[in-house]
Amino acid sequence: MKPILSIRHLSKRYGRIQAVKQLSLDVEKGQIFGILGPNGSGKTTTLGMVLDLVRPDFGSFEWFGEAPVKESRKRIGAVIETPNFFPYLSARKNLEIVAKVKDYNYDDIDRALHMTSLYDRRNDKFKTYSFGMKQRLAVASALLNQPDVMILDEPTNGLDPQGIAQIRELIRTVAREGITIILASHLLDEVQKICSNVAVLNKGEILYSGEVHQVLAVSDSFELAAHDQEALKEAVAAHPSFRSVTETDGILLAVFGDDVRPGDINEYLHGKKITLTHLTERKRTLEQHFLELLKENES
Amino acid sequence: MKLLIIELKKVLTYKTFWIIIGLYFLFLGLGIVMAEYIVNAMVDDMNKRLPIPLPHAVLFNFPDIWQNLTFFASIRYVLIFPAIVVIILITNEFTNKTVRQNIVNGMSRNEFIFSKLQVVFWMALVITIILTLVMFILGLSHSDSQSLSMMFNRFNFVIGFFIQMLTILCYAFFTAFLLRNTGLAIALFTLYATIIEPVIYFFLRAPFMWENKVYTYLPVNAVIRVVEYPAIPALKRLMNLQLQESVTLLGCAMPLLYSAVMIGLVFLIFNRKDL
Numbered sequence: 001m002k003p004i005l006s007i008r009h010l011s012k013r014y015g016r017i018q019a020v021k022q023l024s025l026d027v028e029k030g031q032i033f034g035i036l037g038p039n040g041s042g043k044t045t046t047l048g049m050v051l052d053l054v055r056p057d058f059g060s061f062e063w064f065g066e067a068p069v070k071e072s073r074k075r076i077g078a079v080i081e082t083p084n085f086f087p088y089l090s091a092r093k094n095l096e097i098v099a100k101v102k103d104y105n106y107d108d109i110d111r112a113l114h115m116t117s118l119y120d121r122r123n124d125k126f127k128t129y130s131f132g133m134k135q136r137l138a139v140a141s142a143l144l145n146q147p148d149v150m151i152l153d154e155p156t157n158g159l160d161p162q163g164i165a166q167i168r169e170l171i172r173t174v175a176r177e178g179i180t181i182i183l184a185s186h187l188l189d190e191v192q193k194i195c196s197n198v199a200v201l202n203k204g205e206i207l208y209s210g211e212v213h214q215v216l217a218v219s220d221s222f223e224l225a226a227h228d229q230e231a232l233k234e235a236v237a238a239h240p241s242f243r244s245v246t247e248t249d250g251i252l253l254a255v256f257g258d259d260v261r262p263g264d265i266n267e268y269l270h271g272k273k274i275t276l277t278h279l280t281e282r283k284r285t286l287e288q289h290f291l292e293l294l295k296e297n298e299s
Numbered sequence: 300m301k302l303l304i305i306e307l308k309k310v311l312t313y314k315t316f317w318i319i320i321g322l323y324f325l326f327l328g329l330g331i332v333m334a335e336y337i338v339n340a341m342v343d344d345m346n347k348r349l350p351i352p353l354p355h356a357v358l359f360n361f362p363d364i365w366q367n368l369t370f371f372a373s374i375r376y377v378l379i380f381p382a383i384v385v386i387i388l389i390t391n392e393f394t395n396k397t398v399r400q401n402i403v404n405g406m407s408r409n410e411f412i413f414s415k416l417q418v419v420f421w422m423a424l425v426i427t428i429i430l431t432l433v434m435f436i437l438g439l440s441h442s443d444s445q446s447l448s449m450m451f452n453r454f455n456f457v458i459g460f461f462i463q464m465l466t467i468l469c470y471a472f473f474t475a476f477l478l479r480n481t482g483l484a485i486a487l488f489t490l491y492a493t494i495i496e497p498v499i500y501f502f503l504r505a506p507f508m509w510e511n512k513v514y515t516y517l518p519v520n521a522v523i524r525v526v527e528y529p530a531i532p533a534l535k536r537l538m539n540l541q542l543q544e545s546v547t548l549l550g551c552a553m554p555l556l557y558s559a560v561m562i563g564l565v566f567l568i569f570n571r572k573d574l
Binding site for chain 2: 051053070074076078085087089096103
């Protein structure tokens with residue numbers, strides 16, 4: 001089956017800054033695809049290009065297996081950066097304009113307003129809305145008439161915790177309906193909680209991409225000590241998931257991949273006739289891991 | 300049709316639109332009411348120094364009214380009001396970023412331009428129709444019974460006025476798409492139309508006085524020159540002018556040519572730039 005979105009070698013330069021560099025990726029149907037990267041990594045520029053807002057310098061992309069035309073954009077619901085509506089029009093009127101542009105009738109507007117809990121305020125002017133409500137209206141406009149794909153660029157930016165929870169819940173609800181979702185975010189936590197697939201972006205290039213649990217798998221490290229440190233070191237290095245080991249003040253810091261648990265280590269070392277005097281699991285936070293991904297790329 | 304409905308949704312509930320349009324018709328109405336007094340006050344003033352007194356001007360009788368009122372309605376200070384409305388309606392899309400939303404939702408860039416061109420066209424047409432109705436009613440109440448052919452003798456000035464309005468709105472359309480910023484666009488447009496171009500005109504006029512009248516073809520001037528003079532016999536005698544009897548083909552072609560160029564430039568610029 002053809003991918004929903006297929007990007008090939010997309011590049012964009014703003015003056016001296018290369019915003020997006022030779023970027024290629026595929027988003028398959030049904031995925032919740034996260035584009036993860038720090039601010040300025042090229043997420044918004046990339047989405048801008050596939051939505052015909054930004055002209056690429058180089059490269060191409062296809063929606064639904066076809067060269068992009070305006071008709072393909074009508075099957076996409078997009079929330080880009082800030083909510084963009086006419087301040088002097090009501091929520092309903094703003095959605096009527098969206099529906100008209102997309103060649104839909106107005107039948108689906110109430111459903112979208114209900115889903116985003118804006119129905120009671122539908123006749124109030126957009127400028128009277130709180131930021132959270134504005135953001136939800138943007139989601140409502142993207143939801144009109146069940147799009148095939150939904151694009152969300154930093155949908156929880158600037159929201160309070162309650163607003164963040166509401167938006168995330170909405171995204172999950174939408175995903176359950178089988179709508180493919182492309183989510184750009186600088187929050188690792190957000191991508192990990194919501195997405196099935198991810199591309200990690202830095203300085204306009206993809207560092208890693210794949211399924212979330214693979215790319216963002218946390219390799220745990222353990223503090224270990226035994227009476228015979230040398231034997232311990234050898235045994236640790238012989239472990240099939242071994243990554244690295246360092247020694248400080250008589251304690252080894254060993255890093256393993258593949259989701260190794262403390263019990264596994266204990267059992268493994270016991271089998272090698274080593275009795276541990278010290279075993280502590282040191283979990284790295286996801287944020288640390290993400291920063292390391294970026295750092296590795298820089299060095 | 301779909302594009303027009305979308306534009307109407309955006310415009311009809313927009314308070315600023317109604318306020319400026321209201322101001323425009325207020326000024327226009329006041330101008331029409333006062334025009335006759337002002338012109339005749341000038342005539343009275345001049346008569347003090349003339350051996351043979353000039354007759355009082357009558358502005359509102361058929362068929363002169365078509366020429367007179369379109370002349371007063373196309374003074375540059377009046378024309379800029381509807382132009383400012385067009386600028387606001389277009390730059391709003393950029394400041395509210397709704398243009399991005401429109402494109403994302405599946406409007407093509409050309410469709411977006413067409414939707415704004417519809418605003419330009421319909422606004423020019425509606426203003427022309429309203430002014431025509433006003434002229435018709437005023438003319439009926441100020442003229443003795445005349446034959447229809449006599450009444451509509453100078454109706455071609457109304458066509459001329461429509462071209463004037465269409466062109467000035469096209470200039471506004473171009474300025475808005477080029478600058479994208481409401482304040483900047485209004486300031487530069489007004490400055491150009493009311494000060495910069497008259498100054499350029501003044502400096503061009505001297506060297507070219509006896510040659511080819513190049514200075515009358517500056518953009519805003521070309522628009523104003525479609526209806527060059529009001530039909531006031533006193534003026535004719537006083538200034539020894541050959542007054543125009545109708546709008547000329549060249550007079551109308553120049554502004555239309557400018558409009559076409561501006562529209563073409565907008566398509567070129569808007570399709571290339573990022574949003």
